[in-house]
Amino acid sequence: MKKNLLLFALAIFGLLTLFMSSSVLFDWFGIRAKEGHYVPFIVWANWLCGFLYITAAYGVWKNKTWRKIPLFSAVVILILAFFGLFIHLTGGGLYETKTPGALAFRLGVTAVFLLITKKINQK
Numbered sequence: 661m662k663k664n665l666l667l668f669a670l671a672i673f674g675l676l677t678l679f680m681s682s683s684v685l686f687d688w689f690g691i692r693a694k695e696g697h698y699v700p701f702i703v704w705a706n707w708l709c710g711f712l713y714i715t716a717a718y719g720v721w722k723n724k725t726w727r728k729i730p731l732f733s734a735v736v737i738l739i740l741a742f743f744g745l746f747i748h749l750t751g752g753g754l755y756e757t758k759t760p761g762a763l764a765f766r767l768g769v770t771a772v773f774l775l776i777t778k779k780i781n782q783k
Contacts, residue, residue: 662776662779662780663720663780666720666773666776666777666780667717667720667721669773670713670714670716670717670720670773671713671714671717673713673769673773674710674711674712674713674714674716674717675710675714677706677707677709677710677713677766678707678710678711678714680706681703681704681706681707681710682707682710684698684703685700685703685704685707695756696756697754697755697756698755698756698759699745699748699753699755699759701741701744701748702741702744702745702759702763705737705738705740705741706766708734708737709734709737709738709766709770712730712731712733712734712737713730713731713734713770713773715730716728716730716731716734716773716777720777720780727777728774728777728778731770731773731774731777732774734770734774735767735770735771735774738763738766738767738770739767741763742763742764742767745759745760745763
């Protein structure tokens with residue numbers, strides 16, 4: 661049951677991440693204008709993480725032993741993005757006030773996905 665729930669959550673989170681970040685990056689449906697002062701490297705990091713979530717979902721579905729590697733990679737990417745955001749903010753760069761909180765949420769969710777995946781690997 662936990663495996664199916666994890667698979668579903670990873671797939672939905674990954675697809676939603678890919679859709680939203682690519683909508684900003686490639687200006688689909690006029691979403692870029694609605695996002696205001698988005699930070700491009702944060703959106704690119706999210707876009708890349710979307711592929712990693714889908715890859716991890718595939719690994720969970722096929723019961724692959726490497727399924728935690730994409731999630732660990734996503735955690736590393738998001739931590740690096742946080743450092744980059746800090747540098748961007750201290751340098752006076754423009755950003756939306758929701759960006760740090762959204763990035764923290766994404767990092768937390770990804771860390772939880774990684775912990776659950778590690779627990780499943782142990783069984």
